[in-house]
Amino acid sequence: MSAASTHSSGTRGPAAGHTAHPGTHVASWDTGPIPGHTSAASTHSPYRGASPGQGRALGPGPGAGRAELLRPRLRQSGAGPRRTAAERRRWWRHGGGAGRARAAREEAGGRGRGAGRGGAGRAAAAAEVGGGIGTWTGAGIRIGTGIGAGLGAAIELGAGLDGRWPRCWPGPALGGSGAVRPSPPARAASSRRRSPGAPPSCTIPSAPPPGRRFPLTPSSVPPAPARHFDTKTTEPVSFFLSGLEELLSWQPDGNDDFNVCAVQLAKRQPPLHSKRPRTLVCHDMRGGYLEDRFIQGSATRNPYVFYHWRYIDIFVYFSHRTVTIPPVCWTNAAHRNGVLVLGTFITEWTDGEKLCESFLAGGEGASRAVSEQLARIAQHYRFDGWLVNMENTLSAAAVKNLPPFLQHLTAQVHSAVPGGLVIWYDSVLQNGVLKWQNELNQDNRVFFDACDGLFTNYNWKEEHLERTRALAGPRQTDVYVGIDVFARGDVIGGGFDTNKSLRLIRQHGLSAAIFAPGWVYEHLGEENFLHNENKFWGLLSEYLLTHSICTLPLATSFSLGMGTSRFLDGKVEEAGPWCDLSAQEIQPLYPEHEGRLSTSCCLQDAWCGGSSLRLQGIIPAGEERVAIRLFSLQMPAPPKLFLTLLYKLEGPHTEFTVALELTTWDSGSCHEGNVTSLPEPSNRHHPRFLPAPPPGLAKLLASCNRGSNGWTSRCYELDLQGCSLQDLSLLVSRQQPSPQEMPFSCLLGEVRVLDAASVAAAPPQVQNLLASQLWWQEGPTAEQLSLSLTLRWAFPPGQAGWFRIFSQGARCRQGQTAPRLLGLAHACLYRAVGLAVPRPAAGQSCRLELLVEPVLRNELPVDPQLWGRLVLVYSAPAPGTGRDGH
Numbered sequence: 001m002s003a004a005s006t007h008s009s010g011t012r013g014p015a016a017g018h019t020a021h022p023g024t025h026v027a028s029w030d031t032g033p034i035p036g037h038t039s040a041a042s043t044h045s046p047y048r049g050a051s052p053g054q055g056r057a058l059g060p061g062p063g064a065g066r067a068e069l070l071r072p073r074l075r076q077s078g079a080g081p082r083r084t085a086a087e088r089r090r091w092w093r094h095g096g097g098a099g100r101a102r103a104a105r106e107e108a109g110g111r112g113r114g115a116g117r118g119g120a121g122r123a124a125a126a127a128e129v130g131g132g133i134g135t136w137t138g139a140g141i142r143i144g145t146g147i148g149a150g151l152g153a154a155i156e157l158g159a160g161l162d163g164r165w166p167r168c169w170p171g172p173a174l175g176g177s178g179a180v181r182p183s184p185p186a187r188a189a190s191s192r193r194r195s196p197g198a199p200p201s202c203t204i205p206s207a208p209p210p211g212r213r214f215p216l217t218p219s220s221v222p223p224a225p226a227r228h229f230d231t232k233t234t235e236p237v238s239f240f241l242s243g244l245e246e247l248l249s250w251q252p253d254g255n256d257d258f259n260v261c262a263v264q265l266a267k268r269q270p271p272l273h274s275k276r277p278r279t280l281v282c283h284d285m286r287g288g289y290l291e292d293r294f295i296q297g298s299a300t301r302n303p304y305v306f307y308h309w310r311y312i313d314i315f316v317y318f319s320h321r322t323v324t325i326p327p328v329c330w331t332n333a334a335h336r337n338g339v340l341v342l343g344t345f346i347t348e349w350t351d352g353e354k355l356c357e358s359f360l361a362g363g364e365g366a367s368r369a370v371s372e373q374l375a376r377i378a379q380h381y382r383f384d385g386w387l388v389n390m391e392n393t394l395s396a397a398a399v400k401n402l403p404p405f406l407q408h409l410t411a412q413v414h415s416a417v418p419g420g421l422v423i424w425y426d427s428v429l430q431n432g433v434l435k436w437q438n439e440l441n442q443d444n445r446v447f448f449d450a451c452d453g454l455f456t457n458y459n460w461k462e463e464h465l466e467r468t469r470a471l472a473g474p475r476q477t478d479v480y481v482g483i484d485v486f487a488r489g490d491v492i493g494g495g496f497d498t499n500k501s502l503r504l505i506r507q508h509g510l511s512a513a514i515f516a517p518g519w520v521y522e523h524l525g526e527e528n529f530l531h532n533e534n535k536f537w538g539l540l541s542e543y544l545l546t547h548s549i550c551t552l553p554l555a556t557s558f559s560l561g562m563g564t565s566r567f568l569d570g571k572v573e574e575a576g577p578w579c580d581l582s583a584q585e586i587q588p589l590y591p592e593h594e595g596r597l598s599t600s601c602c603l604q605d606a607w608c609g610g611s612s613l614r615l616q617g618i619i620p621a622g623e624e625r626v627a628i629r630l631f632s633l634q635m636p637a638p639p640k641l642f643l644t645l646l647y648k649l650e651g652p653h654t655e656f657t658v659a660l661e662l663t664t665w666d667s668g669s670c671h672e673g674n675v676t677s678l679p680e681p682s683n684r685h686h687p688r689f690l691p692a693p694p695p696g697l698a699k700l701l702a703s704c705n706r707g708s709n710g711w712t713s714r715c716y717e718l719d720l721q722g723c724s725l726q727d728l729s730l731l732v733s734r735q736q737p738s739p740q741e742m743p744f745s746c747l748l749g750e751v752r753v754l755d756a757a758s759v760a761a762a763p764p765q766v767q768n769l770l771a772s773q774l775w776w777q778e779g780p781t782a783e784q785l786s787l788s789l790t791l792r793w794a795f796p797p798g799q800a801g802w803f804r805i806f807s808q809g810a811r812c813r814q815g816q817t818a819p820r821l822l823g824l825a826h827a828c829l830y831r832a833v834g835l836a837v838p839r840p841a842a843g844q845s846c847r848l849e850l851l852v853e854p855v856l857r858n859e860l861p862v863d864p865q866l867w868g869r870l871v872l873v874y875s876a877p878a879p880g881t882g883r884d885g886h
Contacts, residue, residue: 563610607749
């Protein structure tokens with residue numbers, strides 16, 4: 001394939017597609033690279049750049065060092081002269097990331113199958129594809145790149161005589177300028193699991209001259225670091241680090257982009273560091289990194305999800321890997337709801353002793369290197385700190401250096417991550433003996449004093465709590481008393497009796513650490529998980545202090561980030577199970593009053609996403625209405641608020657109405673509307689229903705008229721002066737007075753509280769939409785090809801909740817096809833995988849149009865003119881044409 005043209009809207013400036021230059025190819029011939037190796041669409045050599053953007057190939061070292069590892073490949077298509085073992089050791093020890101990669105490649109020899117040492121080495125060794133296994137010859141379809149009025153780029157992709165399509169990995173972006181970057185391959189995905197891949201960039205390798213043969217394994221996948229991508233499917237995955245060597249050799253890498261949290265930690269009241277008891281949840285689920293490792297979701301049926309975020313303060317992702325980096329989906333979901341996320345640094349048993357000895361028993365430099373690296377990792381992936389768990393004995397030298405290590409780690413995390421935390425687990429004593437104390441005492445206080453908190457073991461009694469409180473003094477809320485929900489050992493209570501343990505902890509004014517609440521899922525089964533989860537947290541809610549939302553807009557469809565179908569505008573958009581915690585929206589309080597009110601998740605019907613919020617209860621006899629508290633708020637009220645509500649009535653009893661109610665904090669200065677019109681201040685406000693929004697608010701008007709499929713849409717306005725918002729509630733009222741109690745049931749599909757000033761603001765435009773990392777394969781039929789590519793774009797940070805990615809359809813004749821949703825993106829990049837596109841006939845051109853729709857945080861619609869748009873034109877050359885198209 002060779003490039004014809006690409007058109008991109010939402011891109012400012014001149015067209016950015018470059019002409020591929022023979023001098024940039026990583027191959028021995030003038031016409032192009034070996035498929036599966038790097039090619040750069042730039043007239044500058046990609047091997048001599050000093051910046052991380054210009055010269056990156058496969059090693060993790062910066063700039064020119066990264067470029068070095070592929071230089072030998074320029075000399076000949078086979079392996080270069082094999083270096084001695086001593087030379088390879090020198091590269092490994094002193095050459096940084098590129099040196100390790102180069103040593104690993106040399107170790108692989110001409111065959112290109114050596115495992116290499118470390119992640120960088122394995123990636124480089126994998127890049128040496130084939131070594132004489134399989135042959136490919138030119139023939140080709142061409143694919144074009146360019147922006148605007150058909151700026152072409154002479155980049156070709158050869159087709160093998162056996163009908164297979166070479167793969168492209170990596171290279172610069174199509175549709176805009178881009179640097180050569182290490183990136184993962186795509187995969188031919190099933191329609192069930194979409195897996196957008198990794199950061200740009202990639203150009204399409206050129207076809208070799210007719211008859212020229214070069215090595216490629218036809219069945220191999222494009223090279224990619226196994227750490228970042230599933231080895232079977234090549235989907236981008238979250239990962240951990242094993243051992244000290246991997247930790248110390250870690251560096252930020254272009255393959256990391258999908259692993260970086262895209263959601264800023266939401267502000268909350270009271271702040272975490274206020275002196276009130278906190279609740280920590282430590283997630284331990286079957287070793288970790290299950291379906292949650294797939295960064296852009298999976299087709300898992302009945303997955304485990306957590307959604308009672310309003311009741312907790314800190315979420316720890318735990319596994320028995322040395323360095324547990326929280327999967328990014330958990331960090332996205334927690335941050336959206338104002339909850340901090342910690343990773344785990346753990347050492348255990350004999351191997352743990354050796355590891356601790358290697359960095360604690362030596363000089364200060366080794367321990368500082370570890371603490372600084374842990375802080376860098378938290379900063380880079382945008383989570384909030386570490387739980388440190390050393391469950392092995394320590395030598396006298398090692399335990400002496402442990403408090404300084406914790407102090408330095410804590411200082412580094414505080415510096416790198418605003419509001420970050422380091423918490424120590426109750427295990428080792430100050431003499432180095434491994435002995436769990438189940439309390440804070442003089443034997444472990446030195447570690448508590450060196451960091452932000454202590455997570456105690458689980459086998460405590462009330463006297464342990466009394467001694468802990470006395471010793472902790474003013475830092476009593478920095479002690480997180482452990483509760484094992486599985487109730488292993490001699491504990492007060494676990495399972496559905498966990499509230500017994502929590503009640504005692506709260507009576508002593510201490511914080512709590514709830515370990516393995518996945519018991520609900522693992523022990524009681526998957527089928528009734530949501531019911532049992534609500535029961536578990538409902539029993540604890542009396543002892544859990546909630547935190548309030550303190551910024552607008554507040555907009556949510558209550559989606560859990562999973563479902564049996566995906567809904568849009570009240571109807572099924574895509575049937576089948578899915579799970580993507582990054583798509584979980586802001587969650588409510590889930591109030592429960594036994595016999596009078598039940599709040600639950602409904603997967604069978606929703607307005608948007610995978611679920612809605614079901615409210616069931618009764619209006620007591622003699623009462624006209626009930627108010628159901630959904631969100632706790634703590635923020636100054638803007639002068640004018642707009643509120644929207646989407647709901648659906650259920651069941652045989654529908655003689656009731658629903659509306660929104662806002663309460664404000666008691667204040668003599670708070671008034672609704674014109675101050676002079678209210679002689680007495682009130683803290684309960686019923687917004688005025690708007691049959692039609694004010695003129696000029698076209699976006700709000702559109703959203704107020706979109707009720708359908710049994711859903712009803714309502715819009716409201718409220719003018720407030722000098723007020724602070726307190727609660728947002730749903731008001732359920734009788735239509736007619738009655739002395740009988742009245743049951744009710746309704747679904748909430750969406751609630752929004754908007755500052756009127758933000759509604760009037762013009763939304764931004766998607767900019768600089770680029771395509772990269774194109775990978776062509778045989779399609780599902782003889783008339784089709786399969787295309788995978790990465791999209792990347794620019795959008796102002798913090799303004800979009802997510803993005804919807806569409807394919808307008810590929811076609812080789814005139815006409816239009818309906819847009820098809822490919823998936824959701826939670827950052828400004830997306831990997832489209834396994835798109836079936838028509839195979840062009842000789843001399844024929846086809847086009848594929850891709851669209852990026854931003855979904856704003858206030859969820860108001862965005863004009864399609866502001867979406868990103870990319871048109872990819874590809875063609876098959878007529879018989880006898882050369883690679884220049886003539």
